[in-house]
Amino acid sequence: MKASVKYETWYHTPRGKWIADTEFAMMMKLILPIKNDTILDVGCGTGHFSRRFSREGLSVTGADINDTSLKFARKLGGGVKYTRCSAQSLPFEDEAFDHCTAITSLCFIDDPQPALREMLRVARRGVTIGLLHKKSLLYLKKKGSVNYKNARWSSLSDLRNWLKEMERPVKIIWRTCVMMPSGTAIARRLEQSLSENIPLGGFLTAHISYV
Helix, strand or coil: CCCHHHHCCCCCCCHHHHHHHHHHHHHHHHHCCCCCCCEEEEECCCCCCHHHHHCCCCCEEEEEHHHHHHHHHHHHCCCCCEECCCCCECCCCCCCECCEEEEHHHCCCCHHHHHHHHHHECCCCEEEEEEEEEECHHHHHHHHHHCCCCCCCCCCCHHHHHHHCCCCEEEEEEEECCCCCCCCCCHHHHHHCCCCCCCCCCCCEEEEEEE
């Protein structure tokens, strides 16, 4: 439980809040949800982003394999339903949700391909994921640090390789953000002036849908 508290507390620090706000805004631009759409948030952890989706008027189900994280998330409420399951074997029918998300959770799965296949199976309108981007200043600054030691850093080419063997061809729309990871006032101003299509941000976001 201490790890969950520490994780959630980080989102309320100035730097953590700015990063979370920036990542969430980018996710929403790609998802383009309509009020009351259903969304499955895979690897929801403490439910931080699940609750944010719920505040936007979406009907949210958070899924995670970690009992401790789910217990913590349930205590925080926020109108989210939570279920314990593996990302590689989602207990839902085909196209059970309008959208499916995975915000850095694939960075901690040994083989993301089965999880992506499952998410595409249960999502009617597509899957939106966030990855730790290897081609970024964040990677150069944080690789090997304690907080990131078990995380996978990926590139757009990695994502494309994971999607090669899906049942049907897929379309990928991608963006990056958090190009200046320090979170200082100067970094925030610079971030606003940079294009989301510059492939150097520490957070790689991609919307994936079957063609």
